[in-house]
Structure formats: C-alpha cells, structure tokens
Amino acid sequence: MAQTDISSLLDRLAALYPALPPQLAQAARHILDAPEEVAMRSMRSLAGHVGVAPTTMVRLAQALGFASYKAFRRAVQEAMRQPGAGFAGRAEWLQELAGRGDAGEVMGGMAQAAIANIETSSRGLDVATLAAAADALRGAACVHVVGIGGMHGLATYFAYVARMVLGNVRLAEPAMGVMVDELATLGPEDALMIAGVDPYGAETVRSAELARARGAAVIAITDSRASPLAPLATHLLIAPTASPQFFPSQAAIVVMMETLIALLVSRGGKEVIRRIEAVDRFRAEHGVYWRSS
Structure with a gap:
C-alpha cells in the first residue's frame, strides 16, 4: 500500500460504516478516529481496548477486502511509515514535563494529544x-x-x-x-x-x-x-x-x-x-x- 492510500482505505471503511453490525461498527469507529493504533497495537490488544472480540477485528479486515487482519495491519503500517522529524527529542520533552508534578503531567498530556491530533490529521489528509x-x-x-x-x-x-x-x-x-x-x-x-x-x-x-x-x-x-x-x-x-x-x-x-x-x-x-x-x-x-x- 502506498503512503497516500491510507486516506482511501479510511474512506472505504467510512463507506462501510453505516451498514456494519454494532460490534463491527464499534471497531470501525475506533479505527477511523485513531488508525495509527492498528499499526502500533497487536490485534488482541486493540480489540481489548475497543471492547470487542479479536474475531471482530478479523471480520472487519475481511470486510475491507484483506485476507487476514495481519495483512490489514501490515498495509496500515506501510502507509504510515513516513519519516518524522525530532521524535526522540519530542519524547524526551514530554517525559520531562510528566516528571514536573501534577501541572507538568497535565501540560505534557495536553501537548501530546494536540501533537498526535495534528499528525493524524496531516497523515490522513488527501x-x-x-x-x-x-x-x-x-x-x-x-x-x-x-x-x-x-x-x-x-x-x-x-x-x-x-x-x-x-x-x-x-x-x-x-x-x-x-x-x-x-x-x-x-x-x-x-x-x-x-x-x-x-x-x-x-x-x-x-x-x-x-x-x-x-x-x-x-x-x-x-x-x-x-x-x-x-x-x-x-x-x-x-x-x-x-x-x-x-x-x-x-x-x-x-x-x-x-x-x-x-x-x-x-x-x-x-x-x-x-x-x-x-x-x-x-x-x-x-x-x-x-x-x-
């Protein structure tokens, strides 16, 4: 899957979403909102986080035309494998904030969420x-x-x-x-x-x-x-x-x-x-x- 295909893949999932059964729709909604978690989490970990059975993730991948969840996950990983600048330095900064007590932890959490939202938006933007x-x-x-x-x-x-x-x-x-x-x-x-x-x-x-x-x-x-x-x-x-x-x-x-x-x-x-x-x-x-x- 090419880098730009992440957007078309999510578009396909969004097109399927209204007609999906409740459990599949629950998993699909999470992936639409946070596709990077497919790349970062194992199938069982993601299924547990979403609150569905692992077999639901397999069925969702198959509904998208993939032979297996493994193939779906590999495709997402390839699409998101883009060079990033300064990730190590950013991680150190966020960890430092978290070590400054309650206020620093809150500030770090807010900064991390904002950065992740902007990156996810940019990666998925056609x-x-x-x-x-x-x-x-x-x-x-x-x-x-x-x-x-x-x-x-x-x-x-x-x-x-x-x-x-x-x-x-x-x-x-x-x-x-x-x-x-x-x-x-x-x-x-x-x-x-x-x-x-x-x-x-x-x-x-x-x-x-x-x-x-x-x-x-x-x-x-x-x-x-x-x-x-x-x-x-x-x-x-x-x-x-x-x-x-x-x-x-x-x-x-x-x-x-x-x-x-x-x-x-x-x-x-x-x-x-x-x-x-x-x-x-x-x-x-x-x-x-x-x-x-």
Missing part, C-alpha cells in the same frame, strides 16, 4: 481534497461560515482571516438563536464552511443538510469519518479532537483552517496580495492597530 475545498471557497459567490457552540469561536476566527483573502465571506450569526434564518439566501452558487465535532449539534447537522439540499458546496471539518457531517460534505476534512481533558481539543481544527487559508493565499495570485495590503492599510489608517506614542 491533498487533492484540500485543494478542491480551497477551490470551492474561491469560486463561491458567497462563503457562509457556520460554527455552533464550541465551534463558534473557531468559525469567527476563520471568517475574520478569510475575509482578508476573499471578498465573499459571511459569518452566520443566528438571529434570536435561529440558524436557519441566517442561511435563507444560500444557493447552488454558494459554499458552506462548517465545523462540528462529537457531540454533534443538531443545528450543525441541519445547516449542512440545508446547504446540501440547496446545492451549495459543503466544506466540513469534523472529527471522524463516522460523523453525521461526513455524508453531507462535498469536501470532507478530518481533524481529530482527542484530549485528556473533558472538552474536545481544537488544535487540529485550527491547523486545518489555517492550512485552508494559506492555500487560498498561495493560489490567489497578485489579486489576493493587493486585497490583504488594502485591508491592512485601511486598519492602520483608522487606528485599528495600537502604536506606542
């Missing part, structure tokens, strides 16, 4: 999908940005920065708490940029359903291929959110958003540069930036 998502944003008559609950701050950040690059970005701010009113003008020439993670907000899913029904492109950043946003997405971007604390980590989502914006800039030519310069100049002229006297 570059063609990312490029297509950026093109959909660039070509849209209007980009409606939606983030509900914990995602609202990230949606605001994305809209704020993307507005410097594109002239067609609109943050959906629900009037009187009704998001559907904000999307009333959404049409097939538009795009919906939406983020949602487990537990998935009902309004988040309804917003994506509305956009899909209206024929708009749906660029969805979510935490799993088993997410209810996945089948609604025209362009699906996965950003894991595992965290040792009670709330989902947002680090990989921020990186995904910033990567999208960077791609928009890199593909925008001189027009984008002129737009950013104009926005920056306007802000400076109107005292937006603080300057020491």
